Amino acid sequence: MPNLVQLAPELLDLILSHLHPRDIASFARTCRHAALFVHPQNRSLWKSAFLQIFDHPKHAWEDMVPTARAANRHREAQWDWHHELRRRMIAFNLVCELDHATLLKAIEQVVTTLLDVEQTAAYTEKDPSGNPQSLNLIFLTRLQRQSPNFDSIIHDYHRDINSCSLPMEFLTESDRPLTRSMMLGRRVTIPTWASQFHVIHGPTKRELDSVVSKAAARAIVYDWNVTGPAAEYGPFNRDSSGTVNWQTVEAISSLMHRIFEMPLEMYSLTSFGFPMNIPRAIPATAEISNHDWAAVTGLWLGTYAFLDYRALVHFNIAHNQEYPLDLGEYEEACGDLMRLLLKVDDSDDLKQDKRLRTTLPCCEDLPILRFSGASQNQAIGRPSIGVRGFVCLTPSGREVRWRFIIRYAGEDQWQLEGVQPGVRSGPM
Numbered sequence: 001m002p003n004l005v006q007l008a009p010e011l012l013d014l015i016l017s018h019l020h021p022r023d024i025a026s027f028a029r030t031c032r033h034a035a036l037f038v039h040p041q042n043r044s045l046w047k048s049a050f051l052q053i054f055d056h057p058k059h060a061w062e063d064m065v066p067t068a069r070a071a072n073r074h075r076e077a078q079w080d081w082h083h084e085l086r087r088r089m090i091a092f093n094l095v096c097e098l099d100h101a102t103l104l105k106a107i108e109q110v111v112t113t114l115l116d117v118e119q120t121a122a123y124t125e126k127d128p129s130g131n132p133q134s135l136n137l138i139f140l141t142r143l144q145r146q147s148p149n150f151d152s153i154i155h156d157y158h159r160d161i162n163s164c165s166l167p168m169e170f171l172t173e174s175d176r177p178l179t180r181s182m183m184l185g186r187r188v189t190i191p192t193w194a195s196q197f198h199v200i201h202g203p204t205k206r207e208l209d210s211v212v213s214k215a216a217a218r219a220i221v222y223d224w225n226v227t228g229p230a231a232e233y234g235p236f237n238r239d240s241s242g243t244v245n246w247q248t249v250e251a252i253s254s255l256m257h258r259i260f261e262m263p264l265e266m267y268s269l270t271s272f273g274f275p276m277n278i279p280r281a282i283p284a285t286a287e288i289s290n291h292d293w294a295a296v297t298g299l300w301l302g303t304y305a306f307l308d309y310r311a312l313v314h315f316n317i318a319h320n321q322e323y324p325l326d327l328g329e330y331e332e333a334c335g336d337l338m339r340l341l342l343k344v345d346d347s348d349d350l351k352q353d354k355r356l357r358t359t360l361p362c363c364e365d366l367p368i369l370r371f372s373g374a375s376q377n378q379a380i381g382r383p384s385i386g387v388r389g390f391v392c393l394t395p396s397g398r399e400v401r402w403r404f405i406i407r408y409a410g411e412d413q414w415q416l417e418g419v420q421p422g423v424r425s426g427p428m
Helices: 009-017 021-028 032-037 041-053 057-062 066-077 081-096 100-105 107-119 135-146 192-201 211-219 246-266 309-317
Strands: 298-302 340-342 369-377 382-395 400-410 411-420
Touching: 009 041, 009 100, 021 032, 021 369, 041 081, 057 066, 066 369, 081 107, 081 135, 100 107, 107 135, 107 192, 192 246, 211 246, 340 382
Parallel strands: none
Antiparallel strands: 298 340, 340 369, 369 382, 382 400, 400 411
């Protein structure tokens, strides 16, 4: 051992940086010299150890638009390689532990840490085939695979009555598939981090198998009190700020994944999971430029769904009555999978289109893009449907807002508002 610790510091750094963090900790316990060497202040060692497992966060930071980057400056200045590696490994160990109670006590710490792993992911490495890959994504995928019950991070809660998470005392067996965002009206404060994590993770099996969960999602999506003019009837906070209401986005995501499941299976496609939500990932075939920073131009696949109008009206009229309508047994009318051929459209017609104007603030770091195109239903003989809309950044510069207007039979029929979790998100 004396021979090893007497190596030149840069050589010892190089050797130790290839070890797993727990092995570095074991090395530190071998003698006083080793403990001094692997001290948290040894930035070069812990930076190298961090980068063996995770992407360098600078790649994510440098790709932020100026508004988001400015809000992140303090985090960048305070970045501590040892601390960040340690908290990520603690989260990994807690999720993989069989001690479920310990995990739930630290659930906010765990989820916010995993969100940070996702937010700082970047496709900077190459796999054996030469394709880009993200070490952060590999970490999240391995964690999900090794965890004995990964879904519990989304569904289960600890018993602290003062916590912003839902105490277990409030739950019945029929409630267990519900998630935090589906607890509106139950006198529970919903933490944003919980909804965000569910959105990027996607639906769970427990959730998809539950009629109660489906009804709870519908009770948010179809509640006229959730959105309104101040949110331009989209998944935004009702304060005219244009900021994202993550509870609403989570409920929409939960419901639409169910609706989208059958068309996706027909075409062997995937619409959710960590790989789909890396904030700065882009489709491999997309051509990204300031002229088309959202990768609008190209082929999109989509579908639509709507609740029977009679049920919608009945639900909202009965919403505050003694016997509100239970939407669990209702089913949406769903469209077939459609091919949307879109392109950026700078024409004066779209610039002057009143339906493509917004009163909500947007981040101006990237320009508002207007687009047009057509949607051809996959069914033979169906007429083409006109599509137009706009895309912009939300005020934080971290998410993308979309508006689609669907036109057929000579009239505008639908206006759709949506939020994309990250700038340029999509499969590689």
